[in-house]
Structures are given as structure tokens and as C-alpha cells.
Amino acid sequence: MADLQKLYDAVLNGDQKSAVSITKEALDEGCDPMELITKYMVPAMDEVGRRFECEEYFVPELLLSARAMKGALELLRPLLAASGAQPAGRVVIGTVKGDLHDIGKNLVASMLEGGGFEVIDLGADVAPERFIEAVQEKKADIVALSALLTVTMPAMRRTIEAFEKAGIRDRVKVMVGGAPVTPQFAREIGADGYGENATAAVALARQFVQAAHP
Amino acid sequence: MTGKERILRRIRHEPVDRLPLMPITMMFAADFAGVRYGDYARDHPVLAKAQLAVAQRFGFDHVSAISDPARETADLGGAIEWFEDQPPAIIESRAVLHEKSVLDRLPLPDPLRPGSRMKDRVDGVALLAREAGSELLVEGWVEGPCALGADLRGLNTLMLDFIDDPPFVEALFDYCVRLETEFARAQIDAGAGIIGIGDAAASLVGPRIYERFVLPFEKKLVAAIHEAGAPVRLHICGNTRKIARGMGETGAEIVDLDFLTPMAEARAAMPEPQVLLGNIDPVRVLRDSTPDGVAAALEECWRAAAPSYIAGPGCEVPRGTPHDNMDAMTRFAQSRQ
Numbered sequence: 001m002a003d004l005q006k007l008y009d010a011v012l013n014g015d016q017k018s019a020v021s022i023t024k025e026a027l028d029e030g031c032d033p034m035e036l037i038t039k040y041m042v043p044a045m046d047e048v049g050r051r052f053e054c055e056e057y058f059v060p061e062l063l064l065s066a067r068a069m070k071g072a073l074e075l076l077r078p079l080l081a082a083s084g085a086q087p088a089g090r091v092v093i094g095t096v097k098g099d100l101h102d103i104g105k106n107l108v109a110s111m112l113e114g115g116g117f118e119v120i121d122l123g124a125d126v127a128p129e130r131f132i133e134a135v136q137e138k139k140a141d142i143v144a145l146s147a148l149l150t151v152t153m154p155a156m157r158r159t160i161e162a163f164e165k166a167g168i169r170d171r172v173k174v175m176v177g178g179a180p181v182t183p184q185f186a187r188e189i190g191a192d193g194y195g196e197n198a199t200a201a202v203a204l205a206r207q208f209v210q211a212a213h214p
Numbered sequence: 215m216t217g218k219e220r221i222l223r224r225i226r227h228e229p230v231d232r233l234p235l236m237p238i239t240m241m242f243a244a245d246f247a248g249v250r251y252g253d254y255a256r257d258h259p260v261l262a263k264a265q266l267a268v269a270q271r272f273g274f275d276h277v278s279a280i281s282d283p284a285r286e287t288a289d290l291g292g293a294i295e296w297f298e299d300q301p302p303a304i305i306e307s308r309a310v311l312h313e314k315s316v317l318d319r320l321p322l323p324d325p326l327r328p329g330s331r332m333k334d335r336v337d338g339v340a341l342l343a344r345e346a347g348s349e350l351l352v353e354g355w356v357e358g359p360c361a362l363g364a365d366l367r368g369l370n371t372l373m374l375d376f377i378d379d380p381p382f383v384e385a386l387f388d389y390c391v392r393l394e395t396e397f398a399r400a401q402i403d404a405g406a407g408i409i410g411i412g413d414a415a416a417s418l419v420g421p422r423i424y425e426r427f428v429l430p431f432e433k434k435l436v437a438a439i440h441e442a443g444a445p446v447r448l449h450i451c452g453n454t455r456k457i458a459r460g461m462g463e464t465g466a467e468i469v470d471l472d473f474l475t476p477m478a479e480a481r482a483a484m485p486e487p488q489v490l491l492g493n494i495d496p497v498r499v500l501r502d503s504t505p506d507g508v509a510a511a512l513e514e515c516w517r518a519a520a521p522s523y524i525a526g527p528g529c530e531v532p533r534g535t536p537h538d539n540m541d542a543m544t545r546f547a548q549s550r551q
Contacts, residue, residue, distance in 0.1 A: 014377070055456055058420030060373045067374065100295060100303035103369050103418070124306075125295070150497060150532040151241060151251075151300040179452075180497045180532070 002026040004040050007072065011044035011114075014064025016071040023072040033076040034085050037116060041069055045114025049199035059107065062198070066110030073113070087118035089209040092134045092172075093144040094126035096155035101148035104178055104198075108144060111198040112205055117142075128162030135168055141212065142205055145191075147178040156181075157189040173208040177201060217275030218351040218407060224524060225445055225467040227487050233516070234275045234524045235547035236353075236470075236491060238449070240282075240301070242531040243268040250299045255281040258338030266345055273544045277346055278353040279338040279401070280410060285331040286357055286393060287365045289323040309368040314375075314382050320366075322393050325400040336400045343405025351408055353447065354401030358413025359431035362390040369415060376423050387431040395438040402444045409439045410447040411466070417452030424457040429464065436465040447491070451529050458483035473499075473528030477518035490519045493528035494543075500527045501535040505542035512546045521551070 002025040010019035026036055048065045051057035057065075093109050095102050102124040113119045120138050122130055131143055143163075147153050156176050163169040176186050177195040186194035192208070195201030215223070221234045239246075244254040247264035254261050258279075265277040282301040284294050293308035311317055325332040335355070342352045357365060363386045364372045375383050398409045416428045436446050448466035450457075453474040461469050462484030471480050471493040480490055494500055494511040503511070516523055525547040531540070 055420070058423070058456075059418035060376050060420070060423060063370065063373050064377055098297060098300065100305065102306070103373075106370055149300065150501075150534070182498060182502075184502075 002029055002031070004031070004036070007036065007040040008044045011041055011065055011068045011072070012047055014061060014068050016064075016068040019068040020071040020075065023075050027075065027079070033079045033083070036072070037076060037080075041072060042114060042116050045069055045111060048114065049111055049202065053197065053199050059103065062107055062110065066107075066114065069110070069114050088116035089141040089205060090118045090120065090138055091142040091144055091205060092120045092122060092131060092138065092140040093146070094122035094131065095124040095146045095148070095178075096152055096159055097125060097127050098155055099147050099149055099152035099178075100124045102146070104148060105144075105146035107198040108146065108177065108195070108201045111202050112144070115202040115206065117202075117205060128159040131159055132162060132166045132168060135163075135172055140172055142173045142175060142208055144195075144201065144205075145174065145176045147176075147181060150180045153178075153180060153185065156185075156191070160190050173212075175201060175204050175208075216349045217269075218347075218349060220275050221351045221408070221524070222445075224522070225489050227522065230551060233547040233550045235273065235526065235544060236276050236447075236468075236524050237274065237526040237543065238278065238280060238530045239265070239268050239274075240280060240530055241533040242535055245533055246271065251301060252296055252298045255302055256296075256334070258334045258341060261338050262341040262345065265342060269346070269350055272540050273548070274350070276351040276353050276408070277342045278355060278410065279335050279342065279406070280353070280355040280412070281335070283357055283361060283365055283412065283414075285335055286323065286362055286397065288331045289327070290320065290366065292366070304365050306368040306370065309366060309371070311367040311386070314367075314379070317382070317386060317389060320389065322389075322396060325397045332397055332400070335397075336404045339401045339406045340404040343407075347405050347407070352406050353408050353410050354398060354404075354406030354444070355410045355412065356394040356398050356401075356435075357390070358411045358416060358428075358448075358450075359387040359390040359394070359435060360416040360419070360428045361413045362394060363387055364415040366390075369418075372415070373418065376419065376427060380427070383427055387427065391431050391435045391438065394435055395442070398435075398439045398444070399442040402439075402442050406444060408447055408468075409444050410449055410470075411435060411439075412449050412451075414449075414451040416450050416457065417454050417472070419457075421456045421460065425460055429457075429460045432464045432466075440465065449529075455479060462488050468524060470526070471528060477515040481519050487522050489522040489524060491524040491526050493526070496527040496529050496532050496535075500539055500543070501532045503539065505538050508539045508542040509546050512543060516546075516550055525550075 293305040445467040449470040470491040473495040
């Protein structure tokens with residue numbers, strides 16, 4: 001029998017090779033893919049988030065854990081899709097138009113994925129139209145907008161305004177974050193929430209989903 | 215006492231008439247001078263004119279040639295995205311060192327090559343020195359080893375390289391130090407009286423990686439700049455609480471802190487006589503607060519760090535900062551020693 005605690009450890013320690021091999025072994029033995037995610041990988045990434053927040057882990061460790069998790073998820077995704085299993089929610093994420101700084105966005109995307117969300121990562125420097133297309137195509141529940149520069153923060157407002165014009169604003173929750181972004185700014189531009197860091201973003205996304213499906 | 219004397223006396227721990235004031239201004243300076251930031255970053259006479267104007271209006275003790283992190287990378291053929299009115303950015307998906315093996319054949323760029331972006335900064339330093347070098351301290355600027363490493367390799371990739379391939383990271387940082395030593399030397403020769411090292415990526419890595427990989431190369435760069443004849447201001451944007459002790463070991467005369475590290479904590483990690491600079495919140499306090507709020511926040515920093523202290527915000531003065539708030543910062547500096 002595969003020792004599934006080792007899957008938790010492999011994700012927590014950023015050991016991609018072990019995460020993949022244990023996942024393979026578990027699947028060969030007939031383990032439920034959803035159980036691997038919810039009982040081992042999500043708790044491991046929650047612990048990664050906790051360690052990141054209390055400054056035991058830093059960006060390299062978080063990215064390493066995310067890579068281990070993604071390695072295992074690659075094996076699980078096709079099986080989940082075939083079984084019709086639903087993610088915790090669907091999040092479209094990207095840095096706003098004009099902002100090429102994506103490491104914060106990548107941390108949030110990884111933690112959301114580790115939290116059981118399906119993440120549609122549009123990358124950096126994303127125009128409002130691309131967010132709108134992705135929301136419509138993927139039937140997203142949440143849009144996460146990132147900006148590192150004060151000068152690109154207005155693009156967050158323009159993106160939300162474009163959602164209104166496109167008639168999709170009421171269909172999605174919008175969360176914003178990034179070094180210069182404040183809760184006050186989030187309120188001013190009509191966002192639904194602000195995440196100070198990657199773990200806060202996951203908590204916020206969970207709140208949104210729970211409120212929509214109590 | 216001129217601004218230049220004020221800063222130099224502070225870092226020599228000699229008496230000053232008032233607190234030196236050294237805020238980083240880039241987009242704020244361009245806006246103040248009524249020029250677009252794309253031109254500011256491209257064209258050194260535009261930068262120099264704006265720096266001189268903003269320093270004069272707000273009573274700064276220095277002028278700076280800092281503009282964006284992409285100069286070195288651009289001269290190495292890196293892909294850069296330009297914007298009309300914001301800083302150019304490096305396109306990470308087309309990083310110079312997308313393949314690690316490229317490092318072995320990467321040349322050291324000549325900072326004096328005509329038409330290059332590094333030469334434009336050197337020329338900017340020379341112009342600032344000609345126009346104001348007797349009164350104000352002229353600050354040149356280079357990327358730190360971790361920042362330039364991230365510029366060349368891609369920030370996301372470098373973070374994993376620390377664990378996957380330590381010898382590569384060391385070879386990369388060694389290259390970065392050699393490149394930036396030459397760039398700093400060219401700026402010092404052109405009249406820079408101090409060199410700023412920006413090493414923002416170092417705030418992401420935590421103390422273990424910082425001390426193992428980054429600090430040794432920051433020390434080398436600081437020592438090389440000293441040998442070339444200038445003092446150093448080390449600026450690491452972001453949360454540096456866990457690496458502050460190491461920052462105090464680099465040998466930099468001025469450690470310039472971002473707002474996420476409480477000044478009292480920084481002072482405990484970097485005891486006197488280390489000169490500390492900063493570190494009010496640039497957005498929430500300097501831009502969005504009131505003149506009284508700015509003065510109160512600076513008072514707190516000063517109390518925690520004085521006497522070896524220089525006033526300024528934690529990072530760049532944001533675009534749109536009210537002039538009244540800037541005046542409050544200047545008045546504070548003029549009222550303390």
C-alpha cells in the first residue's frame with residue numbers, strides 16, 4: 001500500500017519526484033483521486049501557506065511545494081475530468097494590463113490550486129477583454145487581479161468597469177491584491193475583496209464560494 | 215552645509231545641521247517636471263532636468279540616476295517592454311538566461327558603449343554632477359546580484375534554481391557582481407558620489423538562502439564599489455525583517471529599508487553606527503495620509519533609528535503624492551538632526 005502520508009510530506013517539502021511517484025503508486029492501487037487531493041495535497045498546501053505566513057517558508061520553498069503539487073495534479077486531472085468531479089471553484093487570475101510583475105500572482109495561483117480550486121492563469125499584462133473571455137468560456141466563479149505597481153493599479157478599475165460593460169460583473173466575484181493595493185482601494189474600485197497575501201487570497205476565495213453555495 | 219556635505223557627514227558620523235533627506239523619486243519626479251516616464255527612462259537629459267527640479271523644490275540632499283531595473287538586461291539583449299508613461303519592464307518569458315548554458319558565453323557589457331542604456335545612465339550621472347555636484351550628492355545606481363540574477367534568469371526560475379542548482383546560482387551572481395562593479399566604476403568616474411544598490415529580489419528568499427547565496431555577493435559588490443571610491447546605499451524593497459541582520463553586514467554605509475520592516479526592529483538587528491534610511495509607508499502614509507500623518511510616521515522612524523538616520527519613505531515616492539505631504543517630509547527633516 002502506498003503510504004499516503006508521504007504524499008503530504010512530499011508536497012510540504014517540495015519533493016516533486018516523490019509526490020509524483022507516490023501518486024502513481026496510489027492510483028495504481030485504486031485510490032480515489034479526489035481523496036488524494038482533499039485529504040493530503042490540500043492540507044499540505046494549507047500548511048505551506050501557514051508556514052509562509054509566519055515566515056518559516058519563503059518564496060523559493062512555496063514555489064517548490066507548488067511544483068511538487070502540480071506534478072501530482074498532472075496525473076490526477078484527467079481522472080478527475082473523466083469522473084466529472086468538480087473543483088472547489090474556478091478562478092481566472094492574471095496581472096492587469098501594463099503590469100509584467102507576476103511572481104505574486106503566481107504564488108496566489110499556486111495556493112489557490114493547492115486549495116482545490118481550478119485556476120485559469122492568464123499570465124501577465126492581461127487586457128480586460130481577455131479576462132472577460134476567460135470568465136465566459138470557463139464559467140469562472142472568481143476573478144483575481146494582481147498589480148505590483150501603483151501606476152498599474154488604475155488598470156484594475158478599468159478591468160472591473162469592462163466587466164460591467166460586458167454584463168458579467170454580477171456573475172463573478174472580483175478579488176484584488178499586490179504590494180501597493182489596499183482594502184480601501186479595493187472598495188473604491190468596486191472589487192468584492194482584497195487579499196493581503198496568498199493565504200488570505202485562498203481564504204477569501206473559499207468565503208466567496210461558500211457564500212454562493214451555502 | 216550643502217546637501218552633499220550633510221549626507222557625507224552623516225555617514226562619517228560627524229555632526230550635521232539637520233537630518234539628511236534622500237527619498238527615491240522616479241515617476242513622481244517625471245510628473246513634477248511634466249515629462250512622460252518613457253522619456254525619463256530613455257533620455258538622460260530629461261531625467262537630469264526632472265531630478266534637479268524635484269530636488270530643488272522639495273529640498274532633497276541628493277539627486278539620483280535611478281530609473282528602472284532594465285538597463286543592464288537591455289544591453290545584454292534582453293527583451294524589454296516599453297511603456298509611454300511608466301517604467302520599462304523585463305519580459306521574463308524571454309529571459310536572457312532562459313537556457314543556463316548561455317551564462318558561459320555571456321559577455322560583460324561595456325557600460326560606455328555609445329547608444330547603450332548603461333551609457334545613458336553614466337551620461338545622466340555626469341550631467342547631474344556638472345549641474346549640481348558641488349551642492350547635492352549625485353547618486354549612481356546598479357542592480358544587486360540577486361536582482362540582476364532575477365532580471366537575467368527570470369525571477370520565478372531563479373527562485374527554484376536556489377534549490378535545484380546552487381553552483382549555477384553562484385556562477386550567475388559572480389557574473390552579476392563583475393558586471394555591476396564595472397557599471398558602478400563608470401558612474402563613479404562620471405561623478406557619482408554614492409552608488410545605490412537595488413536588490414529587491416533578495417527580500418523574497420528568506421534568511422537561509424540570503425545568507426548562503428546573496429549576502430556573500432552583496433558584500434563583494436559593496437567592497438568593489440568602495441575600492442572604486444564611493445560609499446553605498448543598499449535598498450532592498452519588500453519585507454526584509456528576517457534578513458535585516460545580514461543587510462547590516464554588507465558594509466553598505468546606508469541601509470535603506472522598505473516600510474514592512476519596523477524601524478525599531480531594524481535598529482535592533484543593525485545597531486549603531488549603521489546608518490538607516492526610511493521607512494514610512496510610501497502608499498498608505500506618504501501618498502494617502504495627511505501632512506500630520508507623514509510627520510508622525512517619520513517621527514516614529516527617527517526615534518527608533520537616530521542618531522544614525524536619514525529621512526525618506528520605504529520605497530519610491532509614488533506618483534500622485536500630494537505636494538503638501540512631500541513638504542511635511544522636508545519640514546520634518548529640517549527640524550531634526
